[in-house]
Amino acid sequence: RKEVEQDPGPFNVPEGATVAFNCTYSNSASQSFFWYRQDCRKEPKLLMSVYSSGNEDGRFTAQLNRASQYISLLIRDSKLSDSATYLCVVNKNNFNKFYFGSGTKLNVKP
Amino acid sequence: DAGITQSPRYKITETGRQVTLMCHQTWSHSYMFWYRQDLGHGLRLIYYSAAADITDKGEVPDGYVVSRSKTENFPLTLESATRSQTSVYFCASSESAYQETQYFGPGTRLLVL
Numbered sequence: 001r002k003e004v005e006q007d008p009g010p011f012n013v014p015e016g017a018t019v020a021f022n023c024t025y026s027n028s029a030s031q032s033f034f035w036y037r038q039d040c041r042k043e044p045k046l047l048m049s050v051y052s053s054g055n056e057d058g059r060f061t062a063q064l065n066r067a068s069q070y071i072s073l074l075i076r077d078s079k080l081s082d083s084a085t086y087l088c089v090v091n092k093n094n095f096n097k098f099y100f101g102s103g104t105k106l107n108v109k110p
Numbered sequence: 111d112a113g114i115t116q117s118p119r120y121k122i123t124e125t126g127r128q129v130t131l132m133c134h135q136t137w138s139h140s141y142m143f144w145y146r147q148d149l150g151h152g153l154r155l156i157y158y159s160a161a162a163d164i165t166d167k168g169e170v171p172d173g174y175v176v177s178r179s180k181t182e183n184f185p186l187t188l189e190s191a192t193r194s195q196t197s198v199y200f201c202a203s204s205e206s207a208y209q210e211t212q213y214f215g216p217g218t219r220l221l222v223l
Contacts, residue, residue, distance in 0.1 A: 004152075034211075043200055043214035044153070087152065097168060098143075098212065102152035 001026050004090050006101035014109050017078050021104045023088030024070045032091035033064055033071050037084045038103065044087055047073075078108045113137070116201050116215040124223050129188045131218050133201030141204045142184040143168075143212065144176065146197040153200065159184055191222045 006023045013019045025033075033050035048055065050062040050071050061074040071090075075082055088101035114135040123129050133142065140161050145153040145168075155168030157176040165176050173195060175187045188195055199218045204210040 043216055045214070046211045049211075097155060097158070099155075099169075100145075100153040102150060 002101075003027060003099035004088055004101040006088050006104045008102060008104060010105040010107050012107045012109060013078055015078055015080060017108075018074065018076045019078055019106065020072055020074045021086055021088075021106075022070050022072050023101050023104075024068075025088075025090045025099075026069070027090070027092060028066075028069060030069075030090045030092055033062075034089040034091075035060075035062055035071075035073050036087040036089055036100075038087055039084050044100075047086070075106075078106075080108050080110065082106060083108045114201060114203055114213055114215040116199075116218050118218060119216065120219045122221045122223065123191050125191060125193060127191050129191050129220065131186045131188075131199055131201075131220070133184045133186070133215060135182055135184075135201075135203045135213075135215075137203065137205070137213075138181055139203035139205050139213075140181070141206070141210075142178065143202040143204075144174070144184070144186045145200045145202065146170065146195075147200060147217075148197050156186065156199075188220075191220075193222050196220060196222045 035047040036044040037047045038044040050064045054063045059076045063072045085103040085105045087103045090099045117132045143158045144156040147153045154170045159165045159178045201215040202212040204212045
């Protein structure tokens with residue numbers, strides 16, 4: 001079983017739509033959670049960390065559900081520039097080992 | 111501010127050849143990482159380093175060797191390249207422990223014929 005699983009998509013949404021992605025992780029001892037964004041043929045870049053209490057950054061909201069072992073990313077008022085692949089990242093405690101999901105592709109259409 | 115750079119950006123080699131991918135960061139970050147990215151697998155950790163002269167295996171280390179004699183450099187060597195090592199390789203660094211953001215280099219696209 002993979003450490004981190006994501007729906008690969010693609011999610012095709014119109015501009016202005018709200019879209020949500022989920023990501024499940026297998027190890028209940030996981031401590032740190034992140035969402036990264038990766039544009040086509042580019043390197044991943046941190047979008048936001050995910051805290052236990054949830055956090056928001058502008059149009060982006062991340063939530064953590066430890067009981068069900070998933071994290072979510074909500075994007076409101078989608079922009080064309082949000083089109084990218086969103087990677088869910090989980091880190092196990094004690095070691096610098098980050099586990100990346102395969103990513104969810106988002107296409108925002110005009 | 112150069113950040114983190116990788117070279118070469120593109121490489122074509124043949125099966126059995128030794129290949130070294132370079133990674134250099136200008137932030138003096140303690141931690142450095144090598145990942146490979148393949149369709150359907152996402153990024154998988156090959157090796158990581160907590161400091162100069164300290165390295166450890168990640169999820170998929172077989173066929174790879176790393177070294178870290180200086181904090182800023184973390185080369186990855188494929189001792190005898192195989193076709194299954196055709197991939198995109200990303201180097202990353204972070205300032206300290208596991209809660210820190212990782213900063214990625216632009217990647218090296220490697221094709222093994």
